[in-house]
Amino acid sequence: MTEPARALPQISEMNQYFWCGGVDGRLHILRCGPCGTYIHPYAERCPRCRGDAVSPQPVSGRGTVVGFTVNHQAWIKDVPVPYVVAIVELEEQSDIRLMTNLPTTPIEAVKVGLPVKVYFEPAGDIYLPLFEAA
Amino acid sequence: MTRYAEKNTCISGIGQSAIYRQPTVPPFRLAVDACEAAIADAGLTVADIDGASCWPATPTGSTAGMGAASIPDVVASLGLSLNWHCAGDMAAQLSPILNAVAAIAAGYADHVLCWRALGERWVPSYGSAAAAAGGARRLQVPGWMDFLLPYQAPSAAIWTACHASTHMTRYGITREQMGAIPIVQRRNAGLNPKAIYREPFGMDEYLSARMITTPFTILDCDVPCDGATAVVVSRLDAAKDLRKPPVIIEAVGAGTGDRLDTWLGRSDYPHMAMHDAARMMWSRTDLKPKDVDTAHLYDGFTWLTLSWLEALGVCGEGESGAFVEGGTRIALDGDLPLNTNGGQLSEGRMHGFGHLHEAVLQIRGEAGERQVADVRVSAVGNGGGSLGGAVLLRVAS
Numbered sequence: 001m002t003e004p005a006r007a008l009p010q011i012s013e014m015n016q017y018f019w020c021g022g023v024d025g026r027l028h029i030l031r032c033g034p035c036g037t038y039i040h041p042y043a044e045r046c047p048r049c050r051g052d053a054v055s056p057q058p059v060s061g062r063g064t065v066v067g068f069t070v071n072h073q074a075w076i077k078d079v080p081v082p083y084v085v086a087i088v089e090l091e092e093q094s095d096i097r098l099m100t101n102l103p104t105t106p107i108e109a110v111k112v113g114l115p116v117k118v119y120f121e122p123a124g125d126i127y128l129p130l131f132e133a134a
Numbered sequence: 135m136t137r138y139a140e141k142n143t144c145i146s147g148i149g150q151s152a153i154y155r156q157p158t159v160p161p162f163r164l165a166v167d168a169c170e171a172a173i174a175d176a177g178l179t180v181a182d183i184d185g186a187s188c189w190p191a192t193p194t195g196s197t198a199g200m201g202a203a204s205i206p207d208v209v210a211s212l213g214l215s216l217n218w219h220c221a222g223d224m225a226a227q228l229s230p231i232l233n234a235v236a237a238i239a240a241g242y243a244d245h246v247l248c249w250r251a252l253g254e255r256w257v258p259s260y261g262s263a264a265a266a267a268g269g270a271r272r273l274q275v276p277g278w279m280d281f282l283l284p285y286q287a288p289s290a291a292i293w294t295a296c297h298a299s300t301h302m303t304r305y306g307i308t309r310e311q312m313g314a315i316p317i318v319q320r321r322n323a324g325l326n327p328k329a330i331y332r333e334p335f336g337m338d339e340y341l342s343a344r345m346i347t348t349p350f351t352i353l354d355c356d357v358p359c360d361g362a363t364a365v366v367v368s369r370l371d372a373a374k375d376l377r378k379p380p381v382i383i384e385a386v387g388a389g390t391g392d393r394l395d396t397w398l399g400r401s402d403y404p405h406m407a408m409h410d411a412a413r414m415m416w417s418r419t420d421l422k423p424k425d426v427d428t429a430h431l432y433d434g435f436t437w438l439t440l441s442w443l444e445a446l447g448v449c450g451e452g453e454s455g456a457f458v459e460g461g462t463r464i465a466l467d468g469d470l471p472l473n474t475n476g477g478q479l480s481e482g483r484m485h486g487f488g489h490l491h492e493a494v495l496q497i498r499g500e501a502g503e504r505q506v507a508d509v510r511v512s513a514v515g516n517g518g519g520s521l522g523g524a525v526l527l528r529v530a531s
Contacts, residue, residue, distance in 0.1 A: 009280040041281060041396060067404065069295035071347040075288050085287045085347075087296045087398060097398040099296070101285050112303040128284055 005078050008126055014042045017056035022120035022127025026058040029096060038093040061118035062134060063088040066097065068110055084110050088131050098129065105133045138418045139239035144380030145527065146245070146368040147176025148494045153361035153482045154255065155330045161253025162196075165203030165362040166211045169249055172364035177377025178245055183366070184217045185243025187230035189250060191221040198253030200485075203362065208249070218242035225388035225411060225523030227432075227486025227516040232386050232523065234367035244372045250487035251362040259358055278396060291355055291435060293397055294518055295347045297404040298437035302349065307440070307455030309349050313340040314461035315436050315472070316353045316479050322466060323476025325504035330357050330482045354436040359482030363491045381497050382528050384511070387415030389522020397519040405445070407522030408432075408515060412445040415513075415524040423447045426526075427509040428496045429470055430489035433477040438518040446513060446524070471506045486516035486523070493527050 009019050018041075021028035030039040032046035033053035045052055068086035084107055090096040102110055104119075115134040120127040136142065149171025151164035173180060186208065192201030205219045218237045225232045230248035237243045287293065301307065317340060323329035335353070343351035373380045389407025393399035402409070416422075423446055431442035440454035448470060449457040458464050464472035475481050475492040482488070493512035495501040514525045 006286070007283040009284055015280065040399065041278075067296035067298075067300035069292055069299060069347045069349075070345075071286070071292055071295075072345045073289070073291070073347060076286055079286050083286060085285055085292050085296060087300070095399055095401050095403065097403065099282055099285050099287055099293070099398065112299060 006123070006128065008123055008128070011126065018042075019126050019128070021056060022129060024058070025120070027061045027118045027129055028056040029059050029090070029092070030054050031057040038090070038096045040096050040098070059090055059092050063090040063116055063131070065110060065112060065114040065116055067112060070107055082107060086110065086131070088116055100129065100131050102131050102133070109133060138385065140235045140383040140386045140418070142370050143235050143238050143383050144368055144370050144373050144530070145365050145383065145494050146373040146376050146380055147172045147174070147178065147366035147378065148491050149173070149175055149364045150328075150484075150491050151362045153328050153330060153359050153484065155357065155359055155482065157255045157360065159360070161198045161202035161251060161256060161360045161362070162207065164253075164360060165208065165249055165251035165364075168251070168362035168364040169208060169212060169247055172247065172366050175378065176245070176366045176368070176373075178366065180212050180214060182245050183214055183247045185234060185237050185246035186214060186216055186219040187233045187237070187246055187248045188221050189227060189229040190223060198256035200254065201251065202253035203249060203251035214247070216243075218246075225386070226407075226521035228386075228490070228514065228523030228525055231365070231367060231383070231490070231525055232388055235383060235386060238367065238369045244369045246367045247364060248367055249362060249364040250485050252483065252485055253360050254358040254483065255360050281396070289347075290519065291347050291350055294435045294437060295350055297397070297406070298349055298435070300404040301437070301441065302455070305452030305455065307452075309341065310337065311455035311459045312349070312354070312436050312440060313337055314458045314464065315433065315439050316340060318461040318464050319433070319473045319477045320480045322474050322504055323480030325502070326475045326481060329476040329480050330359060331476075331480045349437070350435055353479070356434050356478035356483040357480070359484070361482060361484055363484050363487035365487070365490060365494070378498065380530050381494050382530050383525060384421060384528045385415045385419035385526040387411040387413065387418070387524035389517060389520070390414075391520050391522070394520050406441060406518055407520050408442055408517055408524070409445045409522070411517070411522035411524040412442075412447070412515065415526055416447070419526060421511060421526065421528070425511050426470065426513045428474055428493065428506050428512045429472050430493045430512060431473065431515045432486065432489065432517055433473060433479050434483070434518055436479070439472070441518075442515040446515060466504060466506055474501060474504050474506060489514050489516060490525065497527055497529055
């Protein structure tokens with residue numbers, strides 16, 4: 001596989017679960033053990049119950065496109081346009097939203113309300129979460 | 135004494151440099167020009183200024199970029215002697231105003247010089263700088279951008295466009311409705327000698343303009359520029375007999391958000407921090423949206439202005455498209471004249487302080503050919519995403 005023309009995040013102790021967790025084929029999001037609240041991006045305490053029993057948990061990887069744009073501007077050298085940038089809301093909790101791309105879904109098929117599922121693009125130890133029409 | 139300290143403060147002076155689309159004058163020099171103009175406009179001298187505030191926090195030695203004039207550098211150039219200064223963030227572009235109000239309430243200062251200095255044409259644009267940084271194998275900037283750059287989303291145009299699609303789809307708002315904003319603002323800019331773009335355009339030209347990122351064409355994106363705006367915020371008692379009548383700061387609001395670290399985590403998405411700023415502002419005054427005579431609302435991208443109209447309660451949730459449709463209501467002679475100087479879409483991205491400056495001109499009756507009759511109350515709203523600030527200004531009664 002060729003090197004993806006993407007910038008890749010700095011991996012830290014705080015975000016490794018998200019960027020590298022896809023090695024098992026599943027998306028991982030922080031969750032409060034006692035109250036079940038999902039939290040993204042990372043935080044040290046649960047914003048609902050203030051508890052500290054927060055740890056990464058696998059989620060279904062299913063969600064819905066709640067907003068998107070078809071970008072035509074060539075911001076980044078060597079990245080072909082147009083391409084879709086979308087906000088996906090995970091089915092587990094409505095305020096867990098990820099900005100993402102849908103590279104394998106035809107642009108004309110992307111719409112608000114589109115059900116999607118996660119897949120991963122490996123790059124070294126990183127498994128970049130991307131989405132496609134479910 | 136009122137509980138809300140801003141009512142004991144005012145804007146006593148305003149100043150603005152020339153505005154350039156191409157690199158022409160070193161931006162730090164423009165900032166000093168604007169600061170001197172604001173002090174003179176107030177009828178004060180440098181010796182009267184005992185506080186200073188700018189946004190964003192700007193490193194000493196900066197002469198261009200998003201922040202082209204630091205507090206220490208302005209102090210050095212003007213020979214200021216301060217009791218207090220602050221470049222903290224709490225209300226986006228309007229942070230200096232809220233910080234100045236707090237400083238005056240605390241007794242730290244009587245006359246606070248506030249500025250916003252842009253030198254965006256001397257450095258790569260924000261989007262291209264972020265994109266260039268993203269070319270590296272691993273990003274060097276952790277945090278919020280970490281979650282965006284891997285997805286080829288270096289520009290706020292993209293982030294805002296995603297929010298816009300949610301809102302416009304939900305409420306059936308069309309590009310034709312949204313287009314009334316840039317069209318009306320360009321007409322206003324024709325009456326503003328300082329505006330970068332002054333030639334009017336119509337709906338056909340708007341709809342066929344070059345697409346940047348749906349639903350935003352180039353005419354929906356503001357114009358990066360070089361320029362600076364300064365205001366003096368004064369203790370009202372200390373400003374009663376100055377050169378110009380004081381413009382009272384009736385209420386302020388800060389966008390505090392339920393998460394400040396991301397644009398995406400709000401429970402009320404696609405609402406933004408501006409909704410918190412507007413709510414806080416109205417909670418501090420007896421005035422109501424219907425009392426606003428002119429509105430000066432952030433237009434980094436056109437949809438942000440629609441969202442501000444709803445956040446301020448000028449119209450209902452989802453009704454901003456119908457509110458601006460056709461442009462009659464927001465024109466200079468309409469019910470609510472909007473961005474009377476042409477806004478950032480036409481005048482240039484003076485980054486919030488352009489809106490503030492214009493609001494003061496309108497309240498003073500100094501807006502020249504674009505003056506709206508009998509302006510008593512003006513609303514200023516700045517910022518998008520996790521940034522939001524609002525100020526309500528009024529004539530001294």
